[in-house]
Amino acid sequence: MTTPAHIAMFSIAAHGHVNPSLEVIRELVARGHRVTYAIPPAFAEKVAAAGAEPKLWNSTLPGPDADPEAWGSTLLDNVEPFLADAVQALPQLTEAYQGDEPDLVLHDIASYPARVLAHRWGVPAISLSPCMVAWEGYEQEVAEPMWEEPKKTERGRAYYERFHAWLAENGITQHPDPFVGRPDRSLVLIPKALQPNADRVDESVHSFVGACQADRTGEGDWQRPADAEKVVLVSLGSAFTKQPAFYRECVRAFGDLPGWHLVLQIGRHVDPADLGDVPADVEVRSWVPQLAILKQADLFVTHAGAGGSQEGLATATPMIAVPQAADQFGNADMLQALGVARHLATEEATAETLRETALALVDDPEVAARLKDIQAGMAGEGGTRRAADLVEAELRAARA
Numbered sequence: 001m002t003t004p005a006h007i008a009m010f011s012i013a014a015h016g017h018v019n020p021s022l023e024v025i026r027e028l029v030a031r032g033h034r035v036t037y038a039i040p041p042a043f044a045e046k047v048a049a050a051g052a053e054p055k056l057w058n059s060t061l062p063g064p065d066a067d068p069e070a071w072g073s074t075l076l077d078n079v080e081p082f083l084a085d086a087v088q089a090l091p092q093l094t095e096a097y098q099g100d101e102p103d104l105v106l107h108d109i110a111s112y113p114a115r116v117l118a119h120r121w122g123v124p125a126i127s128l129s130p131c132m133v134a135w136e137g138y139e140q141e142v143a144e145p146m147w148e149e150p151k152k153t154e155r156g157r158a159y160y161e162r163f164h165a166w167l168a169e170n171g172i173t174q175h176p177d178p179f180v181g182r183p184d185r186s187l188v189l190i191p192k193a194l195q196p197n198a199d200r201v202d203e204s205v206h207s208f209v210g211a212c213q214a215d216r217t218g219e220g221d222w223q224r225p226a227d228a229e230k231v232v233l234v235s236l237g238s239a240f241t242k243q244p245a246f247y248r249e250c251v252r253a254f255g256d257l258p259g260w261h262l263v264l265q266i267g268r269h270v271d272p273a274d275l276g277d278v279p280a281d282v283e284v285r286s287w288v289p290q291l292a293i294l295k296q297a298d299l300f301v302t303h304a305g306a307g308g309s310q311e312g313l314a315t316a317t318p319m320i321a322v323p324q325a326a327d328q329f330g331n332a333d334m335l336q337a338l339g340v341a342r343h344l345a346t347e348e349a350t351a352e353t354l355r356e357t358a359l360a361l362v363d364d365p366e367v368a369a370r371l372k373d374i375q376a377g378m379a380g381e382g383g384t385r386r387a388a389d390l391v392e393a394e395l396r397a398a399r400a
Contacts, residue, residue: 024391224261302320
């Protein structure tokens with residue numbers, strides 16, 4: 001039995017970063033721990049529903065419903081806002097926790113202030129990673145080639161100088177790269193099957209607990225039409241959804257395919273009128289209860305975000321992966337390598353290619369068999385309960 005503790009969770013206001021942590025939080029609260037959750041106001045209600053006490057702070061990052069173009073297009077466009085946000089958030093979070101310091105810090109990979117505060121408070125910090133983690137050799141194989149050109153620019157050098165200075169101000173001598181990418185302890189909230197080079201991941205640091213999913217009926221239900229022989233869900237997630245041309249290709253691919261029913265999630269940045277004439281067997285929604293649909297679907301056309309990818313695996317649904325940004329390209333490759341998906345670039349995802357790929361996937365018994373094997377393996381990874389057990393083990397070790 002672990003003595004109840006104050007556990008503080010830190011994240012950013014993004015569905016793909018908050019949602020994976022919520023069931024771990026709910027389980028820790030059920031075990032008697034007091035959990036605070038540092039989060040911008042847009043997610044206060046959601047974290048409170050999991051049993052945590054919101055500690056609110058104001059972020060300068062694009063919000064969960066922001067236009068995808070707000071994130072820019074280059075590596076430095078993507079990383080600079082996170083550092084700027086961390087610098088301005090730290091004083092807010094320091095004040096929010098003044099006199100209420102936790103016994104242990106949990107943090108999303110994008111929450112840099114969390115590691116600074118854990119260092120300041122002298123308490124353990126555990127990363128809850130909603131996506132792949134670095135393996136032995138990651139820096140040489142991925143990070144160094146990716147940063148080679150940006151580091152030669154004045155802007156790139158200035159970014160690292162700012163990061164070094166901020167860490168030094170807070171008593172941290174670590175280089176920014178391992179500070180961001182090499183946590184002391186990490187729970188990986190994806191199936192090990194989705195992790196590239198999993199055999200080279202240090203499992204004394206990173207524990208794969210798999211998907212921490214729960215009853216999601218609160219998000220709404222969905223009923224498969226009685227006359228639907230096949231159901232396909234198309235969703236590019238919550239962030240990079242401004243793709244009207246792609247959605248039109250999906251309507252062309254599946255809208256008139258005999259016996260098929262298409263559920264098309266278009267997000268908040270596309271007007272349904274931009275899709276033109278939509279056949280009766282096509283549902284167009286700005287948001288859908290994704291897991292409820294996947295439990296009944298025959299095919300998932302996905303951006304291959306970590307959350308969507310593992311939901312496709314958990315429901316044993318064949319996938320067409322059309323990645324849009326960040327880790328989605330690597331996830332798409334992993335899904336294809338597992339033999340359960342096909343990776344298509346957005347520009348390749350024409351109606352003809354989508355239809356041909358879909359028909360090949362849904363009728364392939366080998367794809368179905370691989371999905372069932374992966375689904376069974378995921379069930380044995382432990383999920384929410386194991387994640388909470390590992391958090392409590394770190395608490396006991398810190399108190400020993």
